[in-house]
Amino acid sequence: MSSGFDVVLSSAFLAAALRVSTPYLLAAFGGLVAERAGISNIALEGQMLAAACTGALVAGYSGSVALGALSGITVATLLGLLLAALRLELGADAIIAGIGLNLLASGATAYAVYTLLGDKGGTSGLDSGTLPTVPLPGIESIPVLGDVLSGQNLITWLAFLTAPFVAWLFYRTTFGFHLRAVGEMPDAAASVGIPVRRVQYAGLALSGALAGLAGVFLSMGYVSFFVRDMTAGRGFIALAAVFLGGLRPWGVFLAALGFGAAEALAVQLGTLDVPPQLVSTIPYAMTLVALALYAWRRKRRGVGQVAPASL
Amino acid sequence: MTSTLVETEDRREYRATRRRGLAVDLSMTLATVLAALAVGFLVILATGKDPVAAYEALLTGPLERSFRVGRWLEDATTLTLLGLSVAIPFRARQISLGAESQLYAGALAAAVVAIFLPLPPVAAVIVPLVAAAAAGAGMGFVPGSMKARLGANEIVATLMLNAIVVRVYDYLVNGPLKEPGSSAVYSERVQPDSVLTPLTDWFGIPLGRSNVGLVLMLLTAAALWLLITRTPLGYRIRMTGANSDFAEYGGIRVPRAIEWSFVIGGAVAGLAGAHLVQGVYGRLEPGLAGSLAFEGIVVALLARNNPLVVVIAGLFYSYLRAGGDIMEQQTDVGTEIVVVIQAVIVLLVTAQALPDLLKRRIARKQAAHKQVGAR
Numbered sequence: 008m009s010s011g012f013d014v015v016l017s018s019a020f021l022a023a024a025l026r027v028s029t030p031y032l033l034a035a036f037g038g039l040v041a042e043r044a045g046i047s048n049i050a051l052e053g054q055m056l057a058a059a060c061t062g063a064l065v066a067g068y069s070g071s072v073a074l075g076a077l078s079g080i081t082v083a084t085l086l087g088l089l090l091a092a093l094r095l096e097l098g099a100d101a102i103i104a105g106i107g108l109n110l111l112a113s114g115a116t117a118y119a120v121y122t123l124l125g126d127k128g129g130t131s132g133l134d135s136g137t138l139p140t141v142p143l144p145g146i147e148s149i150p151v152l153g154d155v156l157s158g159q160n161l162i163t164w165l166a167f168l169t170a171p172f173v174a175w176l177f178y179r180t181t182f183g184f185h186l187r188a189v190g191e192m193p194d195a196a197a198s199v200g201i202p203v204r205r206v207q208y209a210g211l212a213l214s215g216a217l218a219g220l221a222g223v224f225l226s227m228g229y230v231s232f233f234v235r236d237m238t239a240g241r242g243f244i245a246l247a248a249v250f251l252g253g254l255r256p257w258g259v260f261l262a263a264l265g266f267g268a269a270e271a272l273a274v275q276l277g278t279l280d281v282p283p284q285l286v287s288t289i290p291y292a293m294t295l296v297a298l299a300l301y302a303w304r305r306k307r308r309g310v311g312q313v314a315p316a317s318l
Numbered sequence: 319m320t321s322t323l324v325e326t327e328d329r330r331e332y333r334a335t336r337r338r339g340l341a342v343d344l345s346m347t348l349a350t351v352l353a354a355l356a357v358g359f360l361v362i363l364a365t366g367k368d369p370v371a372a373y374e375a376l377l378t379g380p381l382e383r384s385f386r387v388g389r390w391l392e393d394a395t396t397l398t399l400l401g402l403s404v405a406i407p408f409r410a411r412q413i414s415l416g417a418e419s420q421l422y423a424g425a426l427a428a429a430v431v432a433i434f435l436p437l438p439p440v441a442a443v444i445v446p447l448v449a450a451a452a453a454g455a456g457m458g459f460v461p462g463s464m465k466a467r468l469g470a471n472e473i474v475a476t477l478m479l480n481a482i483v484v485r486v487y488d489y490l491v492n493g494p495l496k497e498p499g500s501s502a503v504y505s506e507r508v509q510p511d512s513v514l515t516p517l518t519d520w521f522g523i524p525l526g527r528s529n530v531g532l533v534l535m536l537l538t539a540a541a542l543w544l545l546i547t548r549t550p551l552g553y554r555i556r557m558t559g560a561n562s563d564f565a566e567y568g569g570i571r572v573p574r575a576i577e578w579s580f581v582i583g584g585a586v587a588g589l590a591g592a593h594l595v596q597g598v599y600g601r602l603e604p605g606l607a608g609s610l611a612f613e614g615i616v617v618a619l620l621a622r623n624n625p626l627v628v629v630i631a632g633l634f635y636s637y638l639r640a641g642g643d644i645m646e647q648q649t650d651v652g653t654e655i656v657v658v659i660q661a662v663i664v665l666l667v668t669a670q671a672l673p674d675l676l677k678r679r680i681a682r683k684q685a686a687h688k689q690v691g692a693r
Binding site: 047049093097098099100102103104106107108109110111113114115117118121122240243244246247250282284285287288291292294295298299301302303305306 | 478654662
């Protein structure tokens with residue numbers, strides 16, 4: 008198995024792992040914020056997709072990458088707010104509304120791309136460019152470290168900064184305290200004067216924005232165009248990372264990083280004799296086992312530690 | 319035994335209330351569909367296309383030629399089975415998103431039996447179907463028992479199983495089950511005896527790939543309706559979904575009911591996989607189900623999880639899907655607009671406050687009317 012170890016330790020793999028983890032990290036934090044606010048955001052997938060499509064289209068037609076990224080994130084934020092409104096104003100089931108929003112994003116993006124470009128597959132005919140990468144002068148020339156860290160996309164750096172940001176937000180700010188209180192027991196939060204709805208709207212907007220950033224990375228960083236249904240289930244995997252991480256920022260960080268690393272590994276191992284499809288099932292199987300163990304432990308203790316929102 | 323006047327009065331009132339509820343439900347469903355179609359119409363208009371021509375193709379296209387009817391019925395069979403498979407756990411208030419894993423497990427089981435196991439004529443059709451149902455049921459049992467016994471979140475469990483099974487399926491179709499000596503990624507064909515008879519053979523007109531799976535689907539729907547409304551297990555599942563605390567208090571073993579709802583749903587999704595293998599494609603192909611598994615959820619929702627209504631909703635949905643393809647061929651409006659229409663339906667259906675608001679308003683109006691009458 009020396010070749011397997013070679014792959015894991017190679018700088019190409021490590022750099023790929025950071026790149027592949029980026030959308031998982033951002034979307035998972037989006038899912039975490041929503042979950043702790045008491046509304047499950049299963050629409051992460053759709054928010055990413057909508058942001059990816061909007062970003063590529065706006066950047067392509069306006070010629071401004073920044074404007075594209077900004078409009079992509081805005082659309083995803085609005086979808087987050089729409090989910091909150093459906094839940095809070097119209098009494099919708101958050102899961103089913105989320106499925107509806109995912110469908111809406113899938114249909115609307117494909118329709119928009121076909122109508123504007125006459126292309127079924129995506130926006131590869133449109134020159135939309137990518138967000139800038141960050142060169143690290145000095146570190147660049149260090150053998151392995153330079154290859155791994157330098158030249159990563161701006162959003163990859165943002166994704167890794169999201170973990171301390173969300174941890175700070177949750178545990179060091181009034182808003183974070185309110186958010187957690189609202190998610191755990193809305194009635195109690197309301198009784199001490201926390202504006203429950205406003206906090207939930209804000210949480211879902213932030214959740215959508217993070218998912219939007221993940222989506223923008225896919226179409227304007229990972230590659231430079233939008234492909235139909237290009238999120239390919241990443242939003243759902245991110246949601247699993249939220250639970251696998253025990254609904255805590257650093258736990259979610261590790262889980263999302265694990266999913267990213269496993270996917271990168273599966274791609275790298277494609278050169279060896281191991282079937283990549285089977286390697287890529289490992290993180291999901293691990294999640295399933297972890298989910299069962301977590302539930303079993305909680306059951307033995309009798310009470311839940313963190314109540315999973317509205318599930 | 320004669321009932322008193324008060325009793326007959328009460329019963330009449332009760333029946334009237336139920337009838338009113340049903341009428342409101344039906345008109346709400348109809349209104350939902352019409353509203354969603356209107357949204358689609360406006361979107362087409364807003365993107366500078368001709369919505370009238372597009373909707374004409376969408377709504378009349380599928381019936382214009384017999385093979386188009388066949389295409390519709392074949393799609394409706396799979397979609398309705400998937401809708402049924404979701405409706406049963408939904409009845410127990412379990413959000414099972416695992417239809418995809420159950421379908422692929424069923425497809426694999428049906429294909430392995432139908433390709434490699436030599437069987438006498440009738441058994442050659444039935445045994446793969448049973449194998450598929452069993453494989454689907456097993457795939458439903460995993461998240462079901464995790465939820466029922468441990469309280470593990472069924473949404474995450476089913477999503478993970480989907481991710482695993484789809485990849486294993488992809489591996490098997492690309493590797494061990496690939497037709498030897500072929501460059502294309504297919505399995506071998508199933509044995510001729512295992513094929514579900516095409517409806518073309520029955521009616522003598524070309525009906526595409528539609529097959530006796532349609533009849534099987536209708537029977538399944540009827541059986542599930544009987545199960546839910548007329549058997550103790552169905553009662554337990556319904557009570558669990560209505561109020562699990564109350565069900566537990568009344569002596570129902572809620573975990574068992576939850577487990578069964580997953581197993582039954584899984585078996586039906588497995589049958590959908592068998593229908594694709596033995597009826598539609600005749601072999602395993604990559605990405606067999608497409609997005610059908612999630613659209614099954616939409617069908618179940620629209621039908622409010624009533625098995626008989628699921629059939630109607632499934633037929634309606636597939637009609638839109640078939641019409642969307644024709645619309646795209648005949649006009650320059652993309653078939654994706656159908657997905658948008660579907661999404662609007664889901665969002666309207668789940669906005670529960672809407673019908674309740676309407677029902678309350680009707681009730682209030684009627685109460686006011688009665689007061690006036692009493693005076």
